[in-house]
Amino acid sequence: MALTDDAIARIRGMISSGELPPGARLPPEPQLAAQMGLSRSGVREAVKVLESARVLDVRRGDGTYVTSLAPRLxxxxxxxxxxxxxxxxxxxxxxxxxxxxxxxxxxxxxxxxxxxxxxxxxxxxxxxxxxxxxxxxxxxxxxxxxxxxxxxxxxxxxxxxxxxxxxxxxxxxxxxxxxxxxxxxxxxxxxxxxxxxxxxxxxxxxxxxxxxxxxxxxxxxxxxxxxxxxx
Amino acid sequence: MALTDDAIARIRGMISSGELPPGARLPPEPQLAAQMGLSRSGVREAVKVLESARVLDVRRGDGTYVTSLAPRLxxxxxxxxxxxxxxxxxxxxxxxxxxxxxxxxxxxxxxxxxxxxxxxxxxxxxxxxxxxxxxxxxxxxxxxxxxxxxxxxxxxxxxxxxxxxxxxxxxxxxxxxxxxxxxxxxxxxxxxxxxxxxxxxxxxxxxxxxxxxxxxxxxxxxxxxxxxxxx
DNA sequence: GTCGGGCAGACGTCGGATGAATCTATAGTG
DNA sequence: CACTATAGATTCATCCGACGTCTGCCCGAC
Structure with a gap:
């Protein structure tokens, strides 16, 4: 099991490296998928995991954003x-x-x-x-x-x-x-x-x-x- | 956003209620999807979240199981x-x-x-x-x-x-x-x-x-x- | 009894299509 | 000019079907 987990790790990496600071917006799912070399389904699973961990905030019809990363979250x-x-x-x-x-x-x-x-x-x-x-x-x-x-x-x-x-x-x-x-x-x-x-x-x-x-x-x-x- | 999150909550509920004890095997994804009234994609996202939380253990080619739920996990x-x-x-x-x-x-x-x-x-x-x-x-x-x-x-x-x-x-x-x-x-x-x-x-x-x-x-x-x- | 092959079951990944919510720009109105 | 309402574009939510790959297990051969 590598593709989806890789995507999770890479997104997390982009966040902890500061490339994606709190409040930053991620590219649309299709684009993110292309960028990471996997299908949209895989990206969605990765994003869902990070969303459940309160790392990402997904807003339907709008986009996906990095949360404040506050401890309470x-x-x-x-x-x-x-x-x-x-x-x-x-x-x-x-x-x-x-x-x-x-x-x-x-x-x-x-x-x-x-x-x-x-x-x-x-x-x-x-x-x-x-x-x-x-x-x-x-x-x-x-x-x-x-x-x-x-x-x-x-x-x-x-x-x-x-x-x-x-x-x-x-x-x-x-x-x-x-x-x-x-x-x-x-x-x-x-x-x-x-x-x-x-x-x-x-x-x-x-x-x-x-x-x-x-x-x-x-x-x-x-x-x-x-x-x-x-x- | 209800369907997938509902699925997560329901699976978690089945576990904490004892219906799915540690080590138990979940139904195959298609069956689980039917049982919860959503597509396989949705179930996969839910399972992935619980897997990342070390609640479920997904074994490719085999099936999905509840982990030991040990604190270390x-x-x-x-x-x-x-x-x-x-x-x-x-x-x-x-x-x-x-x-x-x-x-x-x-x-x-x-x-x-x-x-x-x-x-x-x-x-x-x-x-x-x-x-x-x-x-x-x-x-x-x-x-x-x-x-x-x-x-x-x-x-x-x-x-x-x-x-x-x-x-x-x-x-x-x-x-x-x-x-x-x-x-x-x-x-x-x-x-x-x-x-x-x-x-x-x-x-x-x-x-x-x-x-x-x-x-x-x-x-x-x-x-x-x-x-x-x-x- | 042991080893190996083949089969069935299950997850992994993909691609496309449709629906629903949101944002934005535009046109209209007072 | 200010405000509102509408239309379109953007984006996520969900579904469906298909194919690949891995695992576990049965069964036959030795």
Whole structure:
């Protein structure tokens, strides 16, 4: 399998070499095909791959362009990859979050502005109001952690952690939490993180975040074990 | 753009739902096309995307199969994504490594066996012997860190760090190091990490790793600044 | 039992044709 | 002159059919 993969590599090469900078427009498919010595079908497959990787942006009726290549785009694929991981490797993902999220939260404690703290407070209230609505809880939980990590100003870090905290993963944890009536306890953990951030206490923020991830990991274990029992 | 992307989503859905477990064989392309209500071309594009994401394994003359879905496969794409990041975001990547690698190295200190330590020692000697051969230095440097992180037993973590330590990134750092005659100093840092691991000292391992990443980051800054000056 | 050939199945690549969306330039209108 | 609407050109989306090539497997020969 060479032709199509060659085309992928060559287009990628043109981008990383700077020949095709962000925003640049590629030649029309027929022309690109001629240029690379393969049929239009092959080019389309190559372009589709790069489009799915958020490297190219294909606009019907217009043309094909190089995206901004921003980390948030290129690292988006991490999320879909994590969604496909098998159950026994989800604990590995959790372990990575456990290493990364506390440090990130600690860093956020140093940089967070009052405005951002207020937003966190708002999300926290939303969570309490959501009660037992799993769907909403997951949504606010996601927003909470995203907001915290985003204030580090490191987009790569944010995208990475977003990807590692996939929707399915969160859903499973919260299902376990709600079924065991432990949702309120987890919301309290968020509160603790919030208070640590509010007081700009890096070490405390780190500690509260670690506790929180640890709780999540524990519930994930429970859910996975119960599921294994069923099967 | 719905048909092909729908197909991608549906195949992915069949996999994550367990309908297509790892190793399973997909129907032939024409049949799959009929089943999903689109042409073979569309199916081929969808399959190609999933193949590039290491979700499917297409064997010419044989058929299409679901891969093992192991983290090392699914997270492989992270590496190619990082290779396409623009220069100004590489420092973000470095910052993430700075958060992750010390913790991982500290963890490795607790789990590393004598055999693995001996292998590290061998790599270290290779590095010293490589002298000013940038190519080899990069190769041994990669091997060193990979070996350390791999002993944590966390394949997800290993793949993640491998991806974040892309070849291009390493190449740039080492280029700066060699040009400034600072290669030996960096090799000494590896030695320090090795000694910390040998004595199973988690905190010291963490500290030496942090210092090392910090050095790399500093050199990356230098190289990027020099490059910006050229342009 | 082993080796080799041949056959069927499956992916790889190609070329052309048609439809749909977008952009642009032009002509018309107030 | 400014704005709008229409027509055409450009480009991607999708489909269809054909042929080449590789792989796996069965079966016969030795």
């Amino acid at each position: 290129l690292l988006e694929g991490l999320g879909v990859a994590v969604e496909l991981l098998r159950d026994d490797t989800l604990l590995e993902v959790m372990e990575v979050r456990r290493m990364l999220e506390p440090v990130a939260t600690g860093l956020a404690a140093l940089r967070m502005t009052d405005t951002e703290l207020d937003e966190l407070d708002r999300i926290l209230q939303d969570m309490r109001a959501a009660a037992d609505d799993a769907e909403k809880l997951i949504q606010f939980d996601t927003a909470f952690h995203h907001t915290v990590v985003a204030t580090t100003g490191n987009e790569t870090l944010t995208s990475l952690l977003d990807g590692l905290s996939g929707r399915t993963l969160r859903a499973r944890v919260w299902r376990g939490l709600i079924e065991a009536n432990a949702a309120h306890k987890t919301i309290d953990e968020h509160q603790a993180i919030y208070l640590a951030l509010r007081s700009r206490d890096q070490l405390l923020a780190q500690a509260t975040a670690l506790m929180h991830v640890n709780t999540s990991e524990a519930w994930l274990r429970t859910v996975l074990a119960a599921q294994a029992g069923d099967a | 699914l997270l492989e794409g992270l590496g190619v994504a990082v290779e396409l990041l623009r220069d100004d975001t590489l420092l973000e990547v470095m910052e993430v490594r700075r958060m992750l690698e010390p913790v991982a190295t500290g963890l490795a200190a607790l789990r590393m066996t004598d055999t693995e330590l001996d292998e590290l020692d061998r790599i270290l000697q290779d590095m010293r012997a490589a002298a000013d051969d940038a190519e080899k230095l990069i190769q041994f440097d990669t091997a060193f860190h990979h070996t350390v992180v791999a002993t944590t037993g966390n394949e997800t973590l290993t793949s993640l760090l491998d991806g974040l330590s892309g070849r291009t990134l390493r190449a740039r750092v080492w280029r700066g190091l060699i040009e400034a005659n600072a290669a030996h100093k960096t090799i000494d840092e590896h030695q320090a990490i090795y000694l910390a691991l040998r004595s199973r000292d988690q905190l010291l391992a963490q500290a030496t790793a942090l210092m090392h990443v910090n050095t790399s980051e500093a050199w990356l800054r230098t190289v990027l600044a020099a490059q910006a000056g050229d342009a």
